Amino acid sequence: MRHFVEELEQLKTKLLEMGSLVESSIQRSILAVTQKDRSAAAEVFRNEVRINAIELEVDDFAVKLLALQQPMATDLRLIVAALKINTDLERMGDLAENIARRALALMDGPPIKPMIDIPHIAGLVQSMVRKALDAFVMRDADLARSVLASDDAVDSLRTACYHELVSFMEKDPHNIQEALALLTITRNLERIADHSTNIAEDVMFLVKGVDVRHHAEIRG
Amino acid sequence: MRHFVEELEQLKTKLLEMGSLVESSIQRSILAVTQKDRSAAAEVFRNEVRINAIELEVDDFAVKLLALQQPMATDLRLIVAALKINTDLERMGDLAENIARRALALMDGPPIKPMIDIPHIAGLVQSMVRKALDAFVMRDADLARSVLASDDAVDSLRTACYHELVSFMEKDPHNIQEALALLTITRNLERIADHSTNIAEDVMFLVKGVDVRHHAEIRG
Numbered sequence: 001m002r003h004f005v006e007e008l009e010q011l012k013t014k015l016l017e018m019g020s021l022v023e024s025s026i027q028r029s030i031l032a033v034t035q036k037d038r039s040a041a042a043e044v045f046r047n048e049v050r051i052n053a054i055e056l057e058v059d060d061f062a063v064k065l066l067a068l069q070q071p072m073a074t075d076l077r078l079i080v081a082a083l084k085i086n087t088d089l090e091r092m093g094d095l096a097e098n099i100a101r102r103a104l105a106l107m108d109g110p111p112i113k114p115m116i117d118i119p120h121i122a123g124l125v126q127s128m129v130r131k132a133l134d135a136f137v138m139r140d141a142d143l144a145r146s147v148l149a150s151d152d153a154v155d156s157l158r159t160a161c162y163h164e165l166v167s168f169m170e171k172d173p174h175n176i177q178e179a180l181a182l183l184t185i186t187r188n189l190e191r192i193a194d195h196s197t198n199i200a201e202d203v204m205f206l207v208k209g210v211d212v213r214h215h216a217e218i219r220g
Numbered sequence: 221m222r223h224f225v226e227e228l229e230q231l232k233t234k235l236l237e238m239g240s241l242v243e244s245s246i247q248r249s250i251l252a253v254t255q256k257d258r259s260a261a262a263e264v265f266r267n268e269v270r271i272n273a274i275e276l277e278v279d280d281f282a283v284k285l286l287a288l289q290q291p292m293a294t295d296l297r298l299i300v301a302a303l304k305i306n307t308d309l310e311r312m313g314d315l316a317e318n319i320a321r322r323a324l325a326l327m328d329g330p331p332i333k334p335m336i337d338i339p340h341i342a343g344l345v346q347s348m349v350r351k352a353l354d355a356f357v358m359r360d361a362d363l364a365r366s367v368l369a370s371d372d373a374v375d376s377l378r379t380a381c382y383h384e385l386v387s388f389m390e391k392d393p394h395n396i397q398e399a400l401a402l403l404t405i406t407r408n409l410e411r412i413a414d415h416s417t418n419i420a421e422d423v424m425f426l427v428k429g430v431d432v433r434h435h436a437e438i439r440g
Contacts, residue, residue, distance in 0.1 A: 055434070
């Protein structure tokens, strides 16, 4: 049993290593956009290889623990949550990679319009990711719940950004390509926020054994 | 043991019910776009409620089976695959709902430009979804592999569509809002294709016990 406790810790450690890499990728991908930092984009691509490798390790490890340890109750919920969080983290890494690729496409153009509030959305999204992972480590349902609340803020920022970008395009068709790239970046950030929400929901399931998905009334 | 076999069948049946609803939602959402069919969009919203309910049922059922039956080998892989496929199907339902919402926004405008090849992409994506679900039912690794191959076709169609829509916008800024809505629709279709790919990968893991994710060389 001692052994199993250590194995569960190992599973969590692997997931958190992945979480750190994903956080670093998100941060670097935004630097690549806002600072036109080519080496930051390169680091995202390097992280991606490691993130994909850990995804396979976590799944493999979780399935082995299910098979060999036949866990019950909380331990079982932890392993199921780990399987789900694993998938979300890997997709978040993919989305950061998408942002870094767009950043490279924008690299040679003029400086990004300051009116486009990408750093603001990015800051909010990064804090959601951080809180979701902290909530997982500390099994903190209240912190997880606070992530669900932030999701609406990201959505409304994204909508405001969308309208700004549309008028930017309508003003001058030469802006269209750049505006579309920025639109894609904000959409990728919004999807990263959605995955943080998924993780927060998994943490609430893990801590309370309660499934909060599709029950907006409990989320508030 | 007889009982457990029946329970696994029940789990599969629930997933396939969800799969049918998701397929119907995708089809209806595209009808809503191309035929401006308001009742088709309404059906997508109705399906969504049921899809969300089944998602919770499947997760709950899968966790119970893991806890009470302590399955080994193939049965364990089936339950883990079911947990993952469940998540993908639910997201596909969400994406169909996004498409239906865009369709409603376009409903009062002029007819959609025929040059935008949404029905073509949609047809490809629907066949990927069908094949991925059939591969799951028949545990057919070759069929699953064929889904992975189609993903590239969808990507290149989407890219062609993107360039068409950009020149459509550049030609006349009045087209921007409509073109952005169509762009979002094709992006949602592409994401549905990605989820079909995820399901196909899970089927290959289920059938062969081999993880094909992140190994492009095996996918060909």
